[in-house]
Amino acid sequence: MEDRAEEDCVQENGCSDGKNSKPNNSPCTSLRMFLVALSFAYFAKALSGSYMKSTITQLERRFDIPSYLIGVIDGSFEIGNLLVIAFVSYFGAKLHRPKIIAMGCVLMSVGTFIIALPHFIIGRYKFETSVRWVVNSSHNSSPCQGGSTVDLTQDNEPPQVPSTSCDGDSNLSMWIYVLLGNVLRGIGETPVQPLGISYIDDFATEENAALYVGCVQTIAVVGPVFGYLLGALCAKIYVDVGFVKMETITITPEDARWVGAWWLGYLIAGTITLLSAIPFWFLPRSLPTSGSQLPKRCTQEQTSFIKDSPHPKNKYQAEERTSFIEMAKDFIPTLRTLLGHPVYLIYLCVTVIQLNSLIGMVTYKPKYIEQHFRQSASKANFLMGVINIPAVALGMFSGGMLMKRLKLNIMGAAKFAFGTSLIGYILSLFFFAMSCENAKVAGVTLSYDSIDQLSYDKHSVFTACNSDCLCDSSKWDPVCGGNGITYVSPCLAGCTTSTGSGKNTVFSNCSCVGVAGNYTASTGHCPEKDDCDRMFPYFLALSVITSFIISLGGTPGYMFLIRCIKPQLKSLALGFYALATQTLAGIPAPIYFGAIIDTTCLKWGKKRCGGLGACRIYNTTAYRLAYLGLTLGLRTISFIICIPGFILLRRQLKEEEKRAINEALSNGGTELEALRKDEFVILKSDQTVHTSDNGTDRHTRL
16 A cells, blocks of 8 residues: 555656655655554554443443443434534544544543443442352252242242342442443544544545555454454453452353453553554645646756646645634535535435444344344354454455446446345345244243243243242353253252252252152253354354445445545535434444344343342244344335435536536637637738738838
8 A cells, every 4th residue: 555655646646756756755655654653543442342242241241231221322423423523523623634534533532431331430340159269068959949839929930039149239220330431433534534634635646545445444343353352352351360369250141140351452442542642743734736846857848837727626736724713614514515415415415314324234133143143242243253343344445446447437337236235135034934942941031841842921030849939030140951951040940959060060850850860950941052153153154245246336325425425525515424323324223223233132140139130041043033123124125225326416517517517618619719809900900000001112112
């Protein structure tokens, strides 16, 4: 990319200066440095954002909150953008853009550090378990407490066991720190995209602007690769690593109660973001135009031509320093002009709806892999990072290359983006056929009496086989019975004794297991993944293909946004585009996607102080239909809106073509009239000279 920037500088100037073609303060060096700095900033912000999405299930379990509340936290990033983006995009384009981007990177870093703060001010993570670490044969406690028959209530449930250890539980409000940190991170990210892209488009050659934007966005997509890989690494590490003895942890990363070291990744991401701010402090406010710094080896004729040549019409040079009041007065009329552009408004509507689908899908995709295909959070994040995200990066880069190779105009870019999105939509319909059966959990997905048939009707975890036990129905401490059925807890499995310790604990005399000669149960879920293991590779392959095809239209679609409006409105158009998409897609999409996913929950956890906690197990069929149905339904609506968009675009292009022809004819008529006047003056001059010559001859003859 650096060599490409150098070639563009030579192309813009039209000649070279031999050995001195790359001085330290040349526009070539500045543009190259800005491209590298902006790419690193894109990488840093993308890494932080993807890491946030990779920690969704970890945050749910750590703070014991439902999915819709996680959606609020995830959407708070866009809330931060919403607060300042319109003003940053408009006023920032008239100020020192690199330094504004640098200040934004610093704010992003501070916000990322704040997100990790709750880990250091709350207590250690405590999960529900009946497993003991220290073996003491003289005090072999029984999971089934009570020892006498318990009278069931009308709902076939015994009296609830009172909650313990509620005092001092500070998890209730600690998620607010995560929300506030994400808001600050959103404020800091605001100037990076609109000011960075407009800076490149102002000072790069027209034919290579699309390639540069594609390169920057491709590097930005590399950020999520490392973000998800970082999430996979941290999900394997226990949340309180370094503060507790790992030998005492009786759960594994595959367990629904496991919480990884989510805070560690935020410290790493915050440091990287802080480093990305450094180069922008040393970049100039604007780069010299092609006529301001001429190479030494240009001829006099070339120098004259370069000085007199007008700027390309799509380049909008940064204005001279103007007062804040003058810029503020011009803001409302400029915004009114922008919103009066019909093609721009249609493009906004289409992208807002498609981004609702995309953001909701990407936000909960790792969770979908975890719940539907019964994979660990670490494996889900790893696959997102090494398989899915690289396909997106390759698609975006290929889209920029194809746009340059095919020399697509505005209409061509629009058709290309629409076509790739439609093909990806058709392929995505096959996801509905890739399903897994839910886990067999007694009292949740099947009844104690009918253990062979899954049913999602309301079951009771209490039955005759565990009626002698005083169990807490809200407790989630799953064990795998010898019959291949998972039970919510050893108590609800009717187990009366236990041997061993830690992860090797075995519960015996389990009255609900009901297998002749084998009434034991072991810790954790039963391994029921045969059907999912067969289907999962097909899901991954189709996911990679659809991600690549859809992302092919990313760069052409973005360049369409830049080219469909006047150059003077470019920065404001980019800023308002980001404002609209984040307000109407980035904020609400994770919330209502999470709320709909919550409706498919079969077993909710309960907080120690009361209230709804995190979901422990979902109805996978309902989850799949809700998640995929909402994603594809939104994209269907966007395709319908594209129809009037193409009609308006075709009409706009015809009007611009007619206007160009009329201007050419008008300019040609003016030039012809001027030429006629010049000819008349010359003719009159010739006549005067001729008359004078005749007079002289007559005088001579006389």
